[in-house]
Amino acid sequence: MEENVLKRFRLDGKKAFVTGASGLIGYHTAKAFAQAGADVAIVDIPQKLEKSQQIADEFKKEYGVNTLAYGVDVTDEQGVTEMCEYIAKEFGTIDVVHNNAGIGGSPIPDLDVDYSWWKHVQEVNLGGIFLVARAAARIMVRDGHGGSIVNTASMCASIVNAAPLGVTFDNSAYSVSKAGVKHFTRHFATQMIPYGIRVNCISPGYVLSDMHSDMSKEVTDFFAQRSPCQRTGKVEEMQGAVLYLASNASTFCVGTELIVDGGHVCY
Numbered sequence: 001m002e003e004n005v006l007k008r009f010r011l012d013g014k015k016a017f018v019t020g021a022s023g024l025i026g027y028h029t030a031k032a033f034a035q036a037g038a039d040v041a042i043v044d045i046p047q048k049l050e051k052s053q054q055i056a057d058e059f060k061k062e063y064g065v066n067t068l069a070y071g072v073d074v075t076d077e078q079g080v081t082e083m084c085e086y087i088a089k090e091f092g093t094i095d096v097v098h099n100n101a102g103i104g105g106s107p108i109p110d111l112d113v114d115y116s117w118w119k120h121v122q123e124v125n126l127g128g129i130f131l132v133a134r135a136a137a138r139i140m141v142r143d144g145h146g147g148s149i150v151n152t153a154s155m156c157a158s159i160v161n162a163a164p165l166g167v168t169f170d171n172s173a174y175s176v177s178k179a180g181v182k183h184f185t186r187h188f189a190t191q192m193i194p195y196g197i198r199v200n201c202i203s204p205g206y207v208l209s210d211m212h213s214d215m216s217k218e219v220t221d222f223f224a225q226r227s228p229c230q231r232t233g234k235v236e237e238m239q240g241a242v243l244y245l246a247s248n249a250s251t252f253c254v255g256t257e258l259i260v261d262g263g264h265v266c267y
């Protein structure tokens with residue numbers, strides 16, 4: 001018999017982890033996974049391990065699921081492999097990943113930007129996504145039960161950010177890295193679906209976070225006004241999209257990009 005659709009959004013008994021989970025979006029998607037019944041690992045850089053542990057403790061107490069905290073830099077290939085092996089050992093396996101850690105761009109045009117910075121953004125935002133997706137998928141293939149990997153791209157994968165207030169804004173590093181995530185999602189999805197592993201991505205619009213701490217209110221207001229919604233996103237507006245792609249509510253989504261941007265890319 002057909003299962004109730006709301007039950008298909010549940011993740012009871014699933015083993016999940018979220019990278020960048022001490023940040024704004026990752027914290028909220030890890031919370032959504034815990035609310036949906038998954039055991040969840042809070043993964044972020046080692047410097048944030050104490051905060052990650054507090055979040056893990058909070059979710060365990062609040063939602064009665066198993067949690068753990070882990071510190072790793074997603075650009076560390078060996079470290080990422082060890083992180084996935086550790087989570088699989090503690091939880092039994094890995095079923096669900098929100099592959100979300102990332103850094104923002106910088107408001108320096110390409111003519112002037114430092115190449116080492118440009119490469120660093122690719123290494124974290126694209127290289128990190130690749131390393132985490134691959135390491136998690138290897139565990140899923142080994143354990144033979146399929147799974148779901150949700151990458152975080154960005155609406156910037158589809159558009160060039162408008163120059164606010166007549167000022168040239170941002171170099172290409174961030175949007176190129178996110179376009180890479182979007183295409184990696186499609187490519188990896190085709191390789192993983194024979195193993196029952198679905199790979200998809202979300203592309204958020206502006207959700208104000210630490211990533212935008214160097215932007216003035218004038219600039220963030222400008223971006224809000226460019227959206228058909230006339231506002232930036234609320235972080236909880238990302239939760240449903242990630243939970244949908246992570247869960248059995250989306251079993252026919254393979255290599256999909258779910259844009260959650262208040263219509264920003266429509267213009």
Ligand SMILES: NC(=O)c1ccc[n+]([C@@H]2O[C@H](COP(=O)([O-])OP(=O)(O)OC[C@H]3O[C@@H](n4cnc5c(N)ncnc54)[C@H](O)[C@@H]3O)[C@@H](O)[C@H]2O)c1
Pocket residue numbers: 019020021022023024025026043044045048072073074075100101102103104124128152153154155203204205206207208209210211
């Ligand atoms: N906030 C937005 O408007 C927006 C829009 C589109 C896409 N995104 C993407 O969403 C994701 C989450 O961003 P956020 O808004 O929550 O920002 P955030 O800065 O609050 O969180 C990002 C988290 O990633 C972690 N991180 C950064 N580099 C890392 C590394 N090398 N290894 C491990 N962890 C690392 C940070 O410590 C931080 O906790 C990012 O990939 C970002 O590019 C954000």
